[in-house]
Amino acid sequence: MIKQLSRIPLLVCALALGLASLPGSQALAQDAKRTIEKVTGDVYRFQNNFHYAMFVVTDEGIVVTDPINADAVNWLKAELASRFDKPVTHMLLSHFHADHASGGQAWGNIEVIAHERTKAHVEAGRVDTAMPTETFADRHSFSFGGKDFELVHLGVGHSDDLIAMVVLPEKVAFVVDAVSPQRLPWRDFPNTDINGLIDQIKVIESLDFEILVPGHSVIGSKKDATDIRVYIEKPRDSVKAALDEGRSEDEIFASDIVSEYQHWGAYDQWRELNIRGMIRWLRETGQAG
């Protein structure tokens, strides 16, 4: 899995975003949609087009999360300077995928916290960002400026280094890519171990939080994590049953699998791709013929 990950260009999430992922476009930089919204307490969400990151304003300094890219960092840096009289002291990287983790150097000399595999990915040149200064394997907690930060590695599924961060006392979780509330999973589950992804979501569900701030889609709650897991488990089981019955891919696409999710984002664009990816994964893992 790790080997396979390392071979694949890190555009996995970036490609999800169509026009938002065009590299180096001046016009894009000028047109980027960037906003800041308060989540609760001292926790805020930052938008850069279709990507989101979170930051926490503590008594001693500001803790930021994914940089997204250098232009986004420079915009956020100016906004934070004008809104808060606090230095940015820490950055958390959710995982190494370039569309979330790029451009971290633009923050300058700050603490960079990440999973140990994220550091290995940065060292191997798989993403151009700040080198982590503090890493961990399973769990890592720290207190800073009156807040508690709890970081948890989610295992291997979407990426091999994905972590979640819970901020207390606000009870807000920052979760990237494994859960995008009320939206279908991205395209055909590329480079994803689907059972691993389900296990990652179960770890998220086990954490003590109330508000879920995702890297894509709308702010949600723990229920949204459960809903996504159930959404993935349903087609996994019904597609497998259909393949076992000898039904063709066209028959499966034409069936009513996941039709109850029509109100979710990207249903029309990604339903068939989701099922296609599920079929491919079932076959690749020898679970279906």
Ligand SMILES: [Zn+2]
């Ligand atoms: Zn990702």
